[in-house]
Amino acid sequence: MTAERPVLSPEEVWRRYDAMEARLTAPLSERMLELARVAPGQRVLDLATGRGEPAVGAARRVGPGGSVLGIDVSEPMLAMARDRARAEGLGNLELKTMDAAALDVPDASFDAVLVRWGLMYLAAPVEALLAARRALKPGGIFVAAVWSEPERVPYFTLPRKVLAQFRAVPPNDLTVPGTFFYADPLRLRRDLGAAGFEVEHEEELALPVMEAHSDAELVAWARAFGLTRLLNELPEATQRAWEDAFAREARPLWQDGVVRLGGVTRIVVARPLDR
Ligand SMILES: C[S@@+](CC[C@H](N)C(=O)[O-])C[C@H]1O[C@@H](n2cnc3c(N)ncnc32)[C@H](O)[C@@H]1O
Numbered sequence: 001m002t003a004e005r006p007v008l009s010p011e012e013v014w015r016r017y018d019a020m021e022a023r024l025t026a027p028l029s030e031r032m033l034e035l036a037r038v039a040p041g042q043r044v045l046d047l048a049t050g051r052g053e054p055a056v057g058a059a060r061r062v063g064p065g066g067s068v069l070g071i072d073v074s075e076p077m078l079a080m081a082r083d084r085a086r087a088e089g090l091g092n093l094e095l096k097t098m099d100a101a102a103l104d105v106p107d108a109s110f111d112a113v114l115v116r117w118g119l120m121y122l123a124a125p126v127e128a129l130l131a132a133r134r135a136l137k138p139g140g141i142f143v144a145a146v147w148s149e150p151e152r153v154p155y156f157t158l159p160r161k162v163l164a165q166f167r168a169v170p171p172n173d174l175t176v177p178g179t180f181f182y183a184d185p186l187r188l189r190r191d192l193g194a195a196g197f198e199v200e201h202e203e204e205l206a207l208p209v210m211e212a213h214s215d216a217e218l219v220a221w222a223r224a225f226g227l228t229r230l231l232n233e234l235p236e237a238t239q240r241a242w243e244d245a246f247a248r249e250a251r252p253l254w255q256d257g258v259v260r261l262g263g264v265t266r267i268v269v270a271r272p273l274d275r
Contacts (some may be wrong), residue, residue, distance in 0.1 A: 002122035005223075005232055005239075011076045013224045017210070018051055018080060020089055024208050028145055028265060029054035031112055031205060035269050036143040038235065041065040042111040047100040047120025048072055052081030052093075059085070069105065071098035101127035108137045115192065116145045117265075119188070120181035129195030133272045136137055142197060142270045146182035148204065153179070153263030155209050159222040162246040163230060166238050188268055197270035208262035215247035218259055222246060 032054050039045055040063040043250050046055035049070030049205070070093065072078050078095045085093045098104060100115070101124040113132040132142055150157050150172045156179055160169050174180045182188045189199055189240040210225075212218040223231055231239050253259050 007228055007232065008224055011080075014051060014077070014080060017221065017224070020211065021209055022051070022053065023054070024211065024260075024262070026057075028205055028207055028267075029057045030146060031115060032116060032143045032267060033057055033136065035201065036112040036114060036141050038062060038112055043109060044068045044069040044130050045105065045110040045113045045132070047073075047113065047115040047132065048083060048121065050074070050077045050093065050118070052084045052095070054114055054116050055081065055093055055095070056084055056088065056090065058112075059090045060088070064092055067092045067094065069110075070237065071100065072094045073099055074096065083245065084174075087108060099218070101125075101131060103128075103131035103135055105135050107134050108140075109179070110135050110270075111137055111140055111143045113140070114144075117147070119144050120179060121177050122144050123177055125181075126191050126194050127179070129191060129197065133196050136272055138272075141200075142192075142272075144188070144270075145189060145205075145265050145267050147179050148264040148266050149183045150180055151173075155261040155263050156226075158249060158261065159227055159246055162249050163227065163242055165245060166242050167230065167234060182266075185266060185268075191275065192270050198273050199268060199270050201269040203267050204264050206262065206264045206268060208260035210262070211258050211260045213258060215243075218250060218261075219243045219247060 002064050038058050038061045042062045043066060044058045044062060049055045049072050052070060055070035062068060070081060075097055078097060081095050100122055113136055119125050147153050163169050172180050174183055192199055210221050212221060250259055
């Protein structure tokens with residue numbers, strides 16, 4: 001018998017977990033803004049901004065004399081970003097529905113272009129990088145954050161590794177757009193080069209994307225983020241067996257009553273080569 005479990009829409013999932021993820025991943029956004037040297041008065045473009053990361057922090061930094069444009073293809077995600085901008089009273093943050101590979105912005109108009117956890121999901125990343133380069137002012141700066149190798153990203157791999165004990169799980173295909181498309185640093189360097197960028201700096205940051213205070217919270221999070229369908233196809237007893245096994249596997253990660261899952265992110269800073 002297949003159990004009927006509630007299936008949350010992506011928007012419902014994000015409404016539930018947005019504040020937690022924004023809080024836990026704030027150090028990454030801050031570090032990207034620092035590396036991009038975002039300063040008062042500047043104009044900043046955030047590609048694939050989703051719920052407004054790192055656009056919201058950029059808007060705070062550039063202040064009323066500067067402005068930020070955040071673009072994304074998902075209107076529901078942008079609606080959440082607009083709610084955040086309104087709640088924070090940010091009048092200098094504009095959020096538009098736009099494909100990163102078909103940027104409709106004036107050439108040479110941005111001091112910095114940012115993209116946090118976005119490049120690897122794009123269907124046409126080199127086109128997006130070419131468009132980003134055109135959008136940058138001479139001397140402008142590009143900063144991207146991408147996930148590293150699957151074995152260093154347990155938030156994604158751990159629940160799936162446990163699930164593989166119970167059913168076939170789609171393998172991590174590193175050759176198609178997805179979480180690990182830029183796990184190989186050489187691929188990102190190659191695509192940046194193809195788009196006319198030179199890599200200036202690379203660093204890694206380990207950070208959690210979720211935290212839970214009970215096994216039930218941990219399991220609910222993992223179910224919501226990507227495993228809903230794969231789990232719901234299984235009989236109820238098998239689902240429960242996965243929940244128990246996953247909670248057991250995560251046991252060593254608990255500290256002071258909290259369990260956190262995350263991974264290692266690579267941050268890349270690049271400059272346009274002379275045109
Ligand atoms: C993992 S989310 C990252 C969102 C945000 N930057 C963050 O760090 O929280 C990836 C985002 O890429 C967006 N996206 C996917 N393809 C896109 C495209 N071609 N152009 C613009 N955004 C795109 C998705 O809609 C989604 O919001």
